[in-house]
Amino acid sequence: MSSAEAPRIRVLAVAGARPNFMKIAPLLRELRTRPRFAVALVHTGQHYDAAMSESFFRELGIPEPDLNLGVGSGPHGAQTAQVLEKMEAVLAERRPDVVLVVGDVNSTLAAALAAVKLGIPVGHVEAGLRSFDRSMPEEINRLLTDAISEWLFVTEPAGVRNLEREGSPAGKIHFVGNVMIDTLRAHLERARALDTLERLGLEPGAYAVLTLHRPSNVDDPAGLKRIFTVLEEIHARLPVVFPVHPRTRAAIARGLQGELPRLHLLDPLGYLDFLRLMADAKLVLTDSGGIQEETTVLGVPCLTLRENTERPVTVTQGTNTIVGTDPATIRAEVQKILEGGPRSGRIPERWDGRAAQRIVDVLEEAFAARPEVQR
Ligand code: UD1
Helix, strand or coil: CCCCCCCCEEEEEEECCHHHHHHHHHHHHHHHHCCCEEEEEEECCCCCCCCCCHHHHHHCCCCCCCEECCCCCCCHHHHHHHHHHHHHHHHHHHCCCEEEEECCCHHHHHHHHHHHHCCCCEEEEEECCCCCCCCCHHHHHHHHHHHHCCEEEECCHHHHHHHHHCCCCHHHEEECCCHHHHHHHHHHHHHHCCCHHHHHCCCCCCCEEEECCCHHHHCCHHHHHHHHHHHHHHHCCCCEEEECCHHHHHHHHHHCCCCCCCCEEECCCCHHHHHHHHHCCCEEEECCCHHHHHHHHHCCCEEECCCCCCCCHHHHCCCEEECCCCHHHHHHHHHHHHHHCCCCCCCCCCCCCCHHHHHHHHHHHHHHCCCCCCC
């Protein structure tokens, strides 16, 4: 049978929260170029503000989701349960051949669980990352999603080792590279052409970028205040530009009685503006996972305001330094960067813009060996 006549492999891709969108975009694009695949996209609705969701769809050229489950915000159990319940109904009706989930948010785990319970195999993109900190909700999501997935698509060698140590069969583990970097490479030139710095009154190389949204950093008012105090000190020397995540805005309103830090505050930015901002920053301070990877590829020094990272290659090969939240350490590490110029690093293996292609190759091959796929 020629590939044109072969039954199509029906993929249902799932995305729910901001960091999922730049990961799903290159996968959807690649899948749509291959005649063997028929693709549908489900948005769980975990993130719903235009600035957290719709703007990413527009800028990254992600097609409208076929379905939006509209789950919204809520405590972990409730949010996860809602995705699970709604996803189960969707999957029972559509019966795709494979469900593709990305990252480590609540939507990732819930969608994977709904699928495997119906006997539908799951591909997990960004598998194997471990912070070894089980107080982090994402760590639980990673462990559980990996434990039930059929295809484990890994971004860096540590991920392969973690999965092997946990007993994942070698045949399930695929070191494919980083889809988030596929997206960065596809859009960097466009981002560099934007007037973001002019609009914000910034000079290239003369500002820092801050992002902060981890519950461990923002949900405790005393800890948040302590971080803001040292950052305000830094801001007096080098403008600190801070697009504020909705969780953090809520934490400031609740825990700090609305007392805003004296930094260059912004609403959440779109993908391209934020990429432009990072690309020309003197340094980036963050508790995000993905930003550690993006700064590594951009060659911009990154100070991670956490005690650990699930992305160790950004430290061993990239520009990332784990600094925690102790003010003296943050101060000293910023000083080093200001004195020493950019920390050089190299780009990790297979972060070359072709991860989505490798992932779809793996799926295509797997299904070639399963002639029973009939729709
Ligand atoms: C989620 C992910 C986290 C990821 C982050 C990126 C989990 C467990 N966490 O965290 O891994 O790094 O997304 O942004 O899945 N809110 C809005 N508008 C929105 C979305 C959220 O106002 O569009 C506010 C709500 O007050 C909500 C809070 O942000 O309660 C937290 O949202 P939620 O999706 O639960 O977690 P994040 O902190 O965004």
